[in-house]
Amino acid sequence: xAEQLSPSHVQRWVDGFVDTVVEKSDYLTDLDRRSGDGDxxxxxxxxxxxxxxxxxxxEATAAGTLFQxxxxxxxTHSGGTSGPLFGMWFRDFGKVGAxxxxxxxxxxxxxxxxxxxxxxxxxxxxxxDRTMVDAIAPASDALTAAVxxxxxxxxxxxxxxxxAREGAEETSELVGRRGRTSYVGASALGIPDPGAVTxxxxxxxxxxxxxx
Amino acid sequence: xxxxxxxxxxxxxxxALEGFAAAWPRHVRLHDDPAYVTRADPARDKVxxxxxxxxxxxxxxxxxxxxxxxxxxxxxxVFASPxxxxxxxxxxxxxxxxxxxxxxxxxxxxxxxFRIAGELLADEGVDSEFVLVEDDxxxxxxxxxxxxxxxxxxxxxxxxxxxxxxxxxxxxxxxxALGRRVAAQSRTLSVALAAGAHPGQSxxxxxxxxxxxxxxxxxxxERARERRAFGPTxxxxxxxxxxxxxxxxxxxxxxxxxxVNGLGATHDLExxxxxREVERVLGRAGIDIARTLVGSYVTSLDMAGCSVTLVxxxxxxxxxxxxxxxxxxxxx
Numbered sequence: 001x002a003e004q005l006s007p008s009h010v011q012r013w014v015d016g017f018v019d020t021v022v023e024k025s026d027y028l029t030d031l032d033r034r035s036g037d038g039d040x041x042x043x044x045x046x047x048x049x050x051x052x053x054x055x056x057x058x059e060a061t062a063a064g065t066l067f068q069x070x071x072x073x074x075x076t077h078s079g080g081t082s083g084p085l086f087g088m089w090f091r092d093f094g095k096v097g098a099x100x101x102x103x104x105x106x107x108x109x110x111x112x113x114x115x116x117x118x119x120x121x122x123x124x125x126x127x128x129d130r131t132m133v134d135a136i137a138p139a140s141d142a143l144t145a146a147v148x149x150x151x152x153x154x155x156x157x158x159x160x161x162x163x164a165r166e167g168a169e170e171t172s173e174l175v176g177r178r179g180r181t182s183y184v185g186a187s188a189l190g191i192p193d194p195g196a197v198t199x200x201x202x203x204x205x206x207x208x209x210x211x212x
Numbered sequence: 213x214x215x216x217x218x219x220x221x222x223x224x225x226x227x228a229l230e231g232f233a234a235a236w237p238r239h240v241r242l243h244d245d246p247a248y249v250t251r252a253d254p255a256r257d258k259v260x261x262x263x264x265x266x267x268x269x270x271x272x273x274x275x276x277x278x279x280x281x282x283x284x285x286x287x288x289x290v291f292a293s294p295x296x297x298x299x300x301x302x303x304x305x306x307x308x309x310x311x312x313x314x315x316x317x318x319x320x321x322x323x324x325x326f327r328i329a330g331e332l333l334a335d336e337g338v339d340s341e342f343v344l345v346e347d348d349x350x351x352x353x354x355x356x357x358x359x360x361x362x363x364x365x366x367x368x369x370x371x372x373x374x375x376x377x378x379x380x381x382x383x384x385x386x387x388x389a390l391g392r393r394v395a396a397q398s399r400t401l402s403v404a405l406a407a408g409a410h411p412g413q414s415x416x417x418x419x420x421x422x423x424x425x426x427x428x429x430x431x432x433x434e435r436a437r438e439r440r441a442f443g444p445t446x447x448x449x450x451x452x453x454x455x456x457x458x459x460x461x462x463x464x465x466x467x468x469x470x471x472v473n474g475l476g477a478t479h480d481l482e483x484x485x486x487x488r489e490v491e492r493v494l495g496r497a498g499i500d501i502a503r504t505l506v507g508s509y510v511t512s513l514d515m516a517g518c519s520v521t522l523v524x525x526x527x528x529x530x531x532x533x534x535x536x537x538x539x540x541x542x543x544x
Contacts, residue, residue, distance in 0.1 A: 075332070076246065076297040081324050084296055088328055122327055 003153050004102030005210065007060045013209035014055065014066045018048045020201050031194040035130075040082055040194045047078040047086070063107075064097025082195050085123050085132065089115045105156040108206070109143035112160070116140050130174040132195035138163035139203050154210050161203040168196035214409035214416060214514070221412025225267045225289055232274055236540045239278045246295065248302035249274045250284045259378045259387055260284065260306040263315040263371055264299060265322050266291040269431055272367065272510045275541030281375035282315075282539070290410060290513075291432045293321030299329035303340060311339035311384035315370050315391060317363025318346040341384050343391030345370050347398040347521060349459050350428025350436060362430045365473040365510040365521045366398035369533070372542070376535035390532075397524035399459045400471075401452040404429040404436070408476055408513035427451070431475070431512040445482075449489035449520070456522045457497055464498030469533060471521035474508030478516050483507065486518055503533055509541060 005013065021028070022045050029041030051073040060066050067090045074087030096111040097103055103111075116136045125131040142163035146156030171193040218224050226247070233242035233249065240249050248264075263273045264286030273285035283306040288294040303312045312333065316326045323344065330340045347366035351359075374391045382390065404426040407416035410433070417433040420426055425448065428436040440451065462468065472487045474480070487506050494501055502525050510519070525533070537543060 072297070075328065076295055078295070080292075081320055084324055084328055087296070088331075122324060122331075 004104045005063065005108075005153070005206070006102045007063055007065070009209050010063055010066055010097070010103065011060060013206045014070065016208055017202050017205035018052055020205060021045070021048055021198060024201070028194040028197065031191055031197065034191050035193065040080075043078050043080055043083050044086070044198065047074045047083055050077050062098055063100045063103045064094040066094075067091070067097060068094035070094075081123070082132070085119050085195075086198070088118050088122060089132075089136075092118055105143065105151065105153050106147050108156070108160075109140070109147045112136065112140045112143050128174060130171050130193045130196075132193070132199045134171045134174070134193065135164040135167040135196035135199035135203075138167035139199065154207075157203065157207040157210060161200070161207040164196075164200040164203040168192050168200040171196045213414050215414070216409070216411050216514075218411050221410075224411040225287060228267070228270070229274070229287065232540070239538070239540055240274070243301070243305065246298040246301050248284055248286045248294075248298055248305070249277050250302070250306055251277055251279070251282075253279075254306060255283060255308060255379075257308055257310065258381060259310045259384050260303065260308065260312045261315065261371065261375050261378050261387070262286065262299070262303050262306060262312055263367065264288070264294045264302070264326075265317050265319070266293060266432070268513045269511050271508075271541035273371075275509075276368070276371050276375075276539045278537065278539030278543075280379055280535060280537030280539070281371050281542065283378075288321075293319065293325045296325045296328035296332060299326055300332045303329060303333055303338060304336070307338050311341070313374060313378065313384060313387045313391065314340055314342050315367060315374065316342060316344055317367050318344055318360060319362065320359055322363075339384055341388035343370060343374070343388055343395060345395045345398075347395065347400040348428075348430060349399045349401050349455055351430070352459070364400045364402065364431055365471050365519050366395060366400055366523060368471065368473075368505070368509050368542075369398060369469060369521070369523045370394050372537065373529055373532040375537065376532040379535065390528075394523060394529060397460065398521060399456045400519050400521040401427075401456060402429045402431070402475065402517060402519035403427055403448060403452060404475060404512075404515055404517035405442070406477070406516040407435075408433050408515035410513065426517070429475075429512070429515070429517060431510060431515075433512055433515060445485050445489050449486055450493050452520045453490055453493040453522075456520065457494070457499065460522060460524055462497070462499050462522070462524065465500065467500045467502040467525045467530070468494070469503045469505070469521075469523040469525050469529070470494070470501045471505045471509075471519075471523070472507075473505075473510050473519045473521065475515040475517040475519065476508060476511035477514040478508070478518050480507065483518055486520070490520055502530055 025041040032040035071091035092115040142159040260283040284302040286294040345363035346361040348362040
């Protein structure tokens, strides 16, 4: 059992994440259309495809290299608001893994906490606002608990992935409560937030990368 | 049915930038990948003033690059924010080591990408400050909820005043405080007579009955919250000016800079007629129009309409307003 994610694990993580989001882009776009927020799926796919091109020519020497590339690509190419926020999210993983040969569970916990702070600060979103934060927060709590309990990498990632998925699913109940525009509130009940779903896919890909 | 002079509509921004740079070789340089515009003759030792935002508001912002105003401007796609990487590249290019002032209109995408750019720059050791322009009274909910007042034509005053102060050697903190003061003392209201059409589209973004105006529009072709009866200028303009006076709490004897701005398809002939009414309304209230700007500076593609901006002015602001500027869109 790997106790840290090596650069090749990170490669599998990122590849798996990109493939899954591209594969699910119609679904994510549909979620976005039904919750009334724009063109999330297509923006993500454009940025992810460009990230894949940029990563293909790069040599991943440190654990954080691929996340640095993803960050730069998202901040270069994606418009709107969720694209840049994902760019800053990846950036914290790139920073934490900048000089490291691998990600330990404690480093993933640190990156998640930093990413949470960054996205909250820049996006002015808190838990319960039906955004990506609603998946990040439970993943972060699960990672912190796993590190505190001395869990192994696989176990910790499984807990994070599961918590992020539950957090994303629960966003489908947040619409009515937040009382956004009434036509969206009525029709979006039962529809999860695509940003939160994408974060859940991010942790699931991490879990799968270590074979957990 | 609207038609525009374009080749492929998707190339309209890049082709306009190429044409703009070719037309003003003594003033500006266009940089590519990512796209931004800088002064042709870069300043050596001063705080850099940088602004940007979606295209479709020309001459804003690239038209204000030059001596006495902006060091760089960062254009996005039509009505879309520039990216953080564009803003970082422009800011890096013009930083002389004394820091960069970002002048940002209050829109979610612009605010987010400029804030991100500020964080990216901080990691590289480049100091930056952020001045938010939020003058549009039509979106003032007064309760702090929602995105708040949009940034519109007052951005010209903030860029002019901060640009002049930067030229005189003000430091970054002084400039940020000055910009925030001017922005806080500015309010705008806009009225549209007809919507604009996006490049490549033959239909305007909304239809307006001939006997109504869209009251309180922004600069992105969107509808306002309210429609009011169309009427002569003498009836429309007081509805725009009086709320501004009230919102700024302007009293008799106070001085303002008054900006009458065309939204893209309104002729100077009409704008001067509007200014005449602005002067009458303010004259009755005993408010002194210390300086005036009339013309199309912050547009909304080819929207027919105009905005009125009042900026409360003191000696310092007026002196900086009067300082020399040499830009494609504003020179004195």
